[in-house]
Amino acid sequence: MKKxxxxxxxxxxxxSSAVANAVNWWDLGNTKVGPEQxxxxxxxxxxxxxxxxxLEKYALGGYAFSPQLYAQxxxxxxxxxxxxxxxxxxxxxxSKFKNGKTYASCYPNAGKGVAAHYPIFDNKTRxxxxxxxxxxxxxxxxxxxxxxxxxxxxxxxxxxxxxxSTGMPxxxxxxxxxxxxxxxxxxxxxxxxxxxxxxxxxxxxxxxAGKYLRDQIISPVVGQSAHFPTYRAAWSAVNTLQKRMEGxxxxxxxxxxxxxxxxxxxxxxxxxxxxxxxxxxxxxxRP
Amino acid sequence: xxxxxxxxFLGTGVTAAAVAAVAGTGLLRAGNAxxxxxxxxxxxxxxxxxxxxxxTDSIGKTSVPVSPKVSLKAPTIAENGGAVPVTIEVDSPxxxxxxxxxxxxxxDHNPTPLASQFNFTPAxxxxxxxxxxxxxxxxxxxxxxxxxxxxxxxxxxxxVKVTIGGCGG
Amino acid sequence: MAAALGNPMIRMPGSxxxxxxxxxxSLIMNPMTTGLSKDKKTGKLIPAHFIQTVTITFNxxxxxxxxxxxAVSANPYLAFKMRAEESGTVKMTWKDNSxxxxxxxxxxxxx
Numbered sequence: 001m002k003k004x005x006x007x008x009x010x011x012x013x014x015x016s017s018a019v020a021n022a023v024n025w026w027d028l029g030n031t032k033v034g035p036e037q038x039x040x041x042x043x044x045x046x047x048x049x050x051x052x053x054x055l056e057k058y059a060l061g062g063y064a065f066s067p068q069l070y071a072q073x074x075x076x077x078x079x080x081x082x083x084x085x086x087x088x089x090x091x092x093x094x095s096k097f098k099n100g101k102t103y104a105s106c107y108p109n110a111g112k113g114v115a116a117h118y119p120i121f122d123n124k125t126r127x128x129x130x131x132x133x134x135x136x137x138x139x140x141x142x143x144x145x146x147x148x149x150x151x152x153x154x155x156x157x158x159x160x161x162x163x164x165s166t167g168m169p170x171x172x173x174x175x176x177x178x179x180x181x182x183x184x185x186x187x188x189x190x191x192x193x194x195x196x197x198x199x200x201x202x203x204x205x206x207x208x209a210g211k212y213l214r215d216q217i218i219s220p221v222v223g224q225s226a227h228f229p230t231y232r233a234a235w236s237a238v239n240t241l242q243k244r245m246e247g248x249x250x251x252x253x254x255x256x257x258x259x260x261x262x263x264x265x266x267x268x269x270x271x272x273x274x275x276x277x278x279x280x281x282x283x284x285x286r287p
Numbered sequence: 288x289x290x291x292x293x294x295x296f297l298g299t300g301v302t303a304a305a306v307a308a309v310a311g312t313g314l315l316r317a318g319n320a321x322x323x324x325x326x327x328x329x330x331x332x333x334x335x336x337x338x339x340x341x342x343t344d345s346i347g348k349t350s351v352p353v354s355p356k357v358s359l360k361a362p363t364i365a366e367n368g369g370a371v372p373v374t375i376e377v378d379s380p381x382x383x384x385x386x387x388x389x390x391x392x393x394x395d396h397n398p399t400p401l402a403s404q405f406n407f408t409p410a411x412x413x414x415x416x417x418x419x420x421x422x423x424x425x426x427x428x429x430x431x432x433x434x435x436x437x438x439x440x441x442x443x444x445x446x447v448k449v450t451i452g453g454c455g456g
Numbered sequence: 457m458a459a460a461l462g463n464p465m466i467r468m469p470g471s472x473x474x475x476x477x478x479x480x481x482s483l484i485m486n487p488m489t490t491g492l493s494k495d496k497k498t499g500k501l502i503p504a505h506f507i508q509t510v511t512i513t514f515n516x517x518x519x520x521x522x523x524x525x526x527a528v529s530a531n532p533y534l535a536f537k538m539r540a541e542e543s544g545t546v547k548m549t550w551k552d553n554s555x556x557x558x559x560x561x562x563x564x565x566x567x
């Protein structure tokens with residue numbers, strides 16, 4: 001009997017030390033850890049959950065977990081309906097402002113590779129600047145009225161500018177106290193429970209990543225931002241990451257925010273950083 | 288061929304004045320009995336509400352023998368019932384004297400089961416179509432083909448599971 | 457937001473050997489509404505608005521004619537095949553039930 005108890009205790013101790021080394025998903029919400037360590041912890045957590053999943057496969061979201069669904073994705077990608085919006089975006093991008101200039105003049109490299117580095121933190125205004133905001137800043141600098149966020153033209157332009165980074169790894173920088181603060185606020189929002197369902201983003205996209213919630217496989221947060229703006233069959237249209245945030249907020253019974261609100265921009269900043277190293281693919285395709 | 292020639296020669300049909308007149312009376316309503324239907328579009332077959340009627344109105348029969356020559360690919364579980372990819376291929380030499388003239392695609396219990404009709408010419412080389420369709424619920428899709436000689440053959444029905452009620456919206 | 461319409465796109469190989477079978481893919485923007493769902497705000501049925509016919513020619517000769525129902529997905533995709541016999545132009549014309557017409561074409565060199 002004694003031998004039994006000792007061996008059970010030994011097993012229990014061994015078990016708990018393994019648990020002690022494992023990253024608990026709720027601990028990932030620690031907002032004092034800083035961006036580099038945050039990314040490391042998230043990568044560690046997901047590596048424990050899915051030991052055989054290489055980082056680049058996270059770009060596929062839920063499709064990485066089901067060959068059957070992935071086959072449908074591949075069929076859709078033979079000609080992504082998002083390309084219709086992409087071609088509209090290209091037409092807008094190429095058309096001249098009243099002063100004769102084009103959007104390309106506002107960006108380094110005529111926009112190629114730019115979206116992979118967004119959002120950026122602007123120390124002058126002490127706020128996160130997204131691709132959408134940069135497009136309106138470009139318009140303003142050239143004497144044009146801003147486009148409403150969520151309008152077809154703005155989405156088309158965001159899609160085209162995003163596509164100029166397709167194939168390039170996400171590379172968002174979080175440097176300096178202002179940027180780190182915005183990053184941590186984005187993280188806090190990600191882990192904050194809200195709405196009638198009392199869910200946080202993490203409740204699904206960390207705790208349930210790769211698992212079925214009702215009839216859908218939930219995508220992990222790592223890799224999510226890399227395919228936005230995306231065509232969604234559910235929307236029959238292309239839309240942005242922030243539009244998706246709005247949709248998720250509504251789905252959990254929470255009051256959504258305005259597109260490009262401070263919270264949504266901080267959240268986009270946080271989420272995009274978490275996709276660092278993963279290749280962009282814009283426009284994406286999702287159910 | 289006859290049907291194709293008819294459409295290729297007819298114009299858009301209804302004039303703007305006629306459309307405006309009908310619109311004013313409130314006669315334009317949801318459903319396929321639109322004043323603006325494209326000329327030659329088989330409205331009756333597309334309006335049929337049950338499979339038997341849709342088959343009668345389109346091919347004149349409610350039962351067609353299954354042939355392995357008619358292949359229909361569709362996912363076992365659709366990721367989104369609003370965009371189900373289907374691939375149709377009918378084995379045929381597609382020469383001037385032996386080709387598939389028409390293919391019909393049905394979704395058994397859709398509000399209007401006839402989903403599409405394809406009229407081929409030998410120049411297609413293959414009686415092949417890929418498109419994306421809407422399915423109201425878990426259901427069978429099926430395809431019927433007719434050769435230039437009038438011979439009818441069908442695919443085996445293919446069940447596609449459609450789920451509703453994801454959290455993603 | 458008004459329904460996004462038109463902007464048809466065709467993708468196919470630019471060249472082929474005589475006798476080769478090539479695949480042609482196409483997309484066009486159209487809501488393909490069924491007429492069976494209600495506007496959430498007004499409670500009224502959203503009228504059916506969908507592409508009814510797709511007419512495809514090669515060098516102006518009939519190649520493929522298609523009739524569509526409301527069961528075809530929004531922003532409809534279509535792929536079909538063609539035997540490359542001679543160089544020329546594939547032309548596609550989409551017509552919807554609201555007098556909308558859109559066309560696109562694509563050239564192929566056959567050697």
